[in-house]
Amino acid sequence: METVYAPFQTGVQLCLLIIAVSMVLTVIRLVRGPETPDRTVSFDLLAVQAVAAVLVVSVLLGRSDIYDVAIVTAVLGFLGTVLLSRFLEGDG
């Protein structure tokens, strides 16, 4: 059975931590707004960061089979952003 180089494992955990912190920061802007455009931008960033988190987790667990989660997240994020933007423009 393969083992993973221990410093690498720690490093990846650190990456996950950084992404988690980033997501918290993004959520702060999402909550604060003040306007819907600010929230849309935060939402879009949050979606991309969620995909990033899934990627890091996949490395951490050594499981590449969770990519479909990342794909679904990316698609949902994209649709959400576009729908929100459309709604803001008042033609959707």
Add this chain to the structure above:
Amino acid sequence: MEVLNHWEYWMLLGFMGLGTLLMLTASLGVLRMTNALARMHAAGLGSSLGILLLLLATGYYFQFMGNHEKGSLLLMVALGFLLLVTNPIATTAMSRAVMRSSPDNDRQYLALDEYAVGKRLTVPVPSEPNTMIYVDRRGWDSSKWETYDRDVIPLWVADMDFRSPDPIIKALQVRAAHGIFGYGATEEAVGEWFCTHLLERYDWHVTPDQLVFLPGLVSGLNLVVRAIGRPGSGVMTHEPVYPPFLVAPGLQDRKLQSVPMPHDHNGGLLHFRLDMERFRAVADDSTALFLLCNPHNPTGRSLARHELLELAEFCLNRSIVICSDEIHCDLMHEGRRHLPIASLEPEIADSTITLMAPSKTYNMPGLGCSVAVVPNPALRTLVQQAAMGIVPHVNVMGYAAALAAYSHADCRTWLEELLRTLTANRDYMEQALLAAFPGVRTTRPEGTYLSWVDFGAVVENPYRFFLNHARVALSEGSRYHTTGGHTWARINLGTSQSLLEEAVARMQAAVAQHQGS
């Protein structure tokens, strides 16, 4: 057994680390940037580069790990492709939306529903960091910049070349976008906020019913002169002073009783004061009104408590009504506190009409929103009667701007920054004048963005000389006096320091050439 070499692990870690750090910078950008557009740029840059690095690292990692699931490489390529395609589309959609946000949502910026005292508006306005933004006003509907030729540096009429605070601009934009400009109903809200402002800044208790809103302070001044006394009554003031003070009595059929303000000097620095002796000597039975300007245009004096009390005692003893023009009240240097004369004692308030406005403070005099504070109901009725049928209401845009000025916390921060800028300009001008023109004397204003300078030692008529030979427009000293005053000029400091520097350089060159010939 480890599948990858150590250097490969470190390389992957480098990619992933960089990717996640980019995510972090994107978040920090979104959090710290001041408007949606800047936030979008910050988010876009960090997140697309970041996700790309993470994808590369993950792909590489699983490619060489034994437990690579079948088909997951395909999924990964699909994911990369998806992100690369969707990201720009999402960004385009967002930027279109950011440019056009919904007007209903924007109504909050007008502060229409929040006027109860103590509920200071905290709707954050997407705003630039609070630095003064100098605007090139040439060609933009400006009396200051369009009166003289284009090559003249205008340092005359009292408005500034700085953009107003963002909440005011936003409020006007939102109000304009509403598209209806019928008769307004914001007077009550503005009144509430204005009273809060007086209480917070000057510890002065005033109620909204004591306010009379006016479309301008010069009309206020004339109204008061017309309202108090009768034709032929004496109207006393001090000079030098803002020219309408000297003109209003004549316009309203009153007799001007103007008393010069004596000045001391310390080196090149002038200090003006009130001459109580002369006031007592000049006042007669006809004297009905005293026109006070405090902070004083043009000398920048902010009168001290004892000076105000002495003046008030003189006026009260003789039943002279005080009209105090305090339009520059918020523009005080070095944290000095403005004292409204009416706030000192109830008896003074009872015979005082105070004129104020957000116009000088927030650089919006073109919007025509001012207010007279008249606690005494009898005096108030006189002023209202004098205005009746002649003086229009304040316009809806003026009210919208005033409401934003007094209700948005951001305007306070802007004001503090403005004052730092003005104090720096004041100090620069003092030092530059004294260094460039030996023998010239200047004030060091305690309030206002105006310097009052005696150029007598170098030129006879500085207004004409500097306009013709330096192409710098100052305010003409003689207009601030009933007679004489030609050697004086008023300099407007409400502009960029580099423009002031250029003006001083031109003036210095002109004087050098003049003295050489």
